[in-house]
Amino acid sequence: MELHEIILSRHSVRDFSEEPIKDSELEIILEAGRLAPSAQNRQCWRYIVLQDRSNIKSFARHIGLLGTVNFFIAGAPVVIVACAEPKRSTKLNGQDYYLVDTAISFQQMMLAAWSLGIGSCWLAAFNEGSVRKYLGIPDNIRVVGISPFGYPRDKKSLYSIAAKSFAGSNKRLAKEQIITKEKWNF
Numbered sequence: 190m191e192l193h194e195i196i197l198s199r200h201s202v203r204d205f206s207e208e209p210i211k212d213s214e215l216e217i218i219l220e221a222g223r224l225a226p227s228a229q230n231r232q233c234w235r236y237i238v239l240q241d242r243s244n245i246k247s248f249a250r251h252i253g254l255l256g257t258v259n260f261f262i263a264g265a266p267v268v269i270v271a272c273a274e275p276k277r278s279t280k281l282n283g284q285d286y287y288l289v290d291t292a293i294s295f296q297q298m299m300l301a302a303w304s305l306g307i308g309s310c311w312l313a314a315f316n317e318g319s320v321r322k323y324l325g326i327p328d329n330i331r332v333v334g335i336s337p338f339g340y341p342r343d344k345k346s347l348y349s350i351a352a353k354s355f356a357g358s359n360k361r362l363a364k365e366q367i368i369t370k371e372k373w374n375f
């Protein structure tokens with residue numbers, strides 16, 4: 190797929206088929222994250238890759254918000270936990286760039302995955318303390334995001350239909366609402 194096509198067709202995937210992700214595909218996905226740009230090239234991101242099905246199922250039970258929220262990751266063949274070491278990144282204008290750096294890197298992984306037909310879904314609704322405890326992540330590391338990766342399943346669960354509808358996932362603001370030319374003019 191051309192990049193334009195990848196961007197136009199990408200959407201969050203919450204229902205996964207049983208088809209495993211090949212090591213060669215996972216390699217492409219991880220490499221896309223590794224090659225991402227970062228402020229001062231600090232590369233503060235660190236990733237934990239879960240591939241063991243029983244570990245993924247158990248992890249899904251431990252990510253911790255309201256029990257069933259985001260439990261759908263239990264059905265994915267791969268889950269990646271995006272972490273960052275804030276001290277390795279930089280702060281400019283009072284803004285923490287570890288979040289920006291890690292988001293760029295993780296999104297590159299997701300776009301690379303989609304170019305292979307592999308879906309993903311950013312997750313922010315997790316309990317960081319529970320995730321940290323379950324995975325043995327030390328205190329100096331923040332958990333920035335989590336995503337399942339897998340081939341999309343045709344049959345959608347009620348949960349994923351509801352999640353998509355709740356978030357209004359097909360809607361985007363109009364260009365005039367987000368872009369102004371030459372100066373701030375909203």
Ligand SMILES: Cc1cc2nc3c(=O)[nH]c(=O)nc-3n(C[C@H](O)[C@H](O)[C@H](O)COP(=O)(O)O)c2cc1C
Binds near residue numbers: 201259311356358
């Ligand atoms: C930072 C971030 C956090 C998100 N957290 C969740 C989440 O916890 N659970 C979930 O099901 N979707 C989550 N999403 C997915 C959004 O709901 C989705 O991207 C949005 O509705 C647009 O839909 P689309 O990705 O299908 O285009 C998150 C997306 C982003 C970028």
